[in-house]
Amino acid sequence: MEMAVLTVVEEMGAVSGRQLRCQLGYLYNYCRNLDDLKEQVEKLDDARERLQLSVDEAGRQGDVIFLDVQKLLKRAEGIIQDATKSTEEEEASKTSCFSGRCPHLKSRYQLGKKAKILAGKVVVINEASDFNRISYRPLPQSGLGFSRLGGYEASESRTMVLNEIMNALRDDEFDMI
Numbered sequence: 001m002e003m004a005v006l007t008v009v010e011e012m013g014a015v016s017g018r019q020l021r022c023q024l025g026y027l028y029n030y031c032r033n034l035d036d037l038k039e040q041v042e043k044l045d046d047a048r049e050r051l052q053l054s055v056d057e058a059g060r061q062g063d064v065i066f067l068d069v070q071k072l073l074k075r076a077e078g079i080i081q082d083a084t085k086s087t088e089e090e091e092a093s094k095t096s097c098f099s100g101r102c103p104h105l106k107s108r109y110q111l112g113k114k115a116k117i118l119a120g121k122v123v124v125i126n127e128a129s130d131f132n133r134i135s136y137r138p139l140p141q142s143g144l145g146f147s148r149l150g151g152y153e154a155s156e157s158r159t160m161v162l163n164e165i166m167n168a169l170r171d172d173e174f175d176m177i
Contacts, residue, residue, distance in 0.1 A: 030112040034090055037115040040122040041083040047129045048076040054134050063135035076125050083118050086111060 051073060055065050090111055168174050 029116075030108045033112045033115040033119065034087070037083055037119045037122070038087065040119045040126070041080055044076055044122045044126050044129075045080055047126055048073060048080070051129055051131070051134070058135035062138070064138050065135045066131075066133070069131060069134045072125065072129055076129070079118060079121055079125060083122070086114055086118065 051069070055069065055073070058065060089107070
């Protein structure tokens, strides 16, 4: 009976020790977590900028941007803002306890934990931001869009000629019109 109780107590001590080590790791690795976050956010910002330039170029060409690309850009922007806010909180926490002479353990723990979590999210988004294609060409509207030109009136003869030309373009047997 005593051995069973000792085994249970040892197991509980090992589990709580691992949890305690994990929680103290946020405090102990505070600077490393923040530096890692800053590095990952810089990489994410570069990837977001590169993707945004591609999206802008595709938009200028009249392409439609895939929805997942737009969502990823919004998520990346949100995480970059959260990370910037965390680094600003870090600067504020340096001066909060005896003018920076005494580390404020609670804020360091919270910032270290938040930095670790945000760095993990940044890595996931960085891996997801590698798209082969970001846009697609929309299908052309019916007709060629002559109605946008000023002074154009679609007459029956013009429409008939235009339809014949379009059918000839679609036909594989014709080499020349």
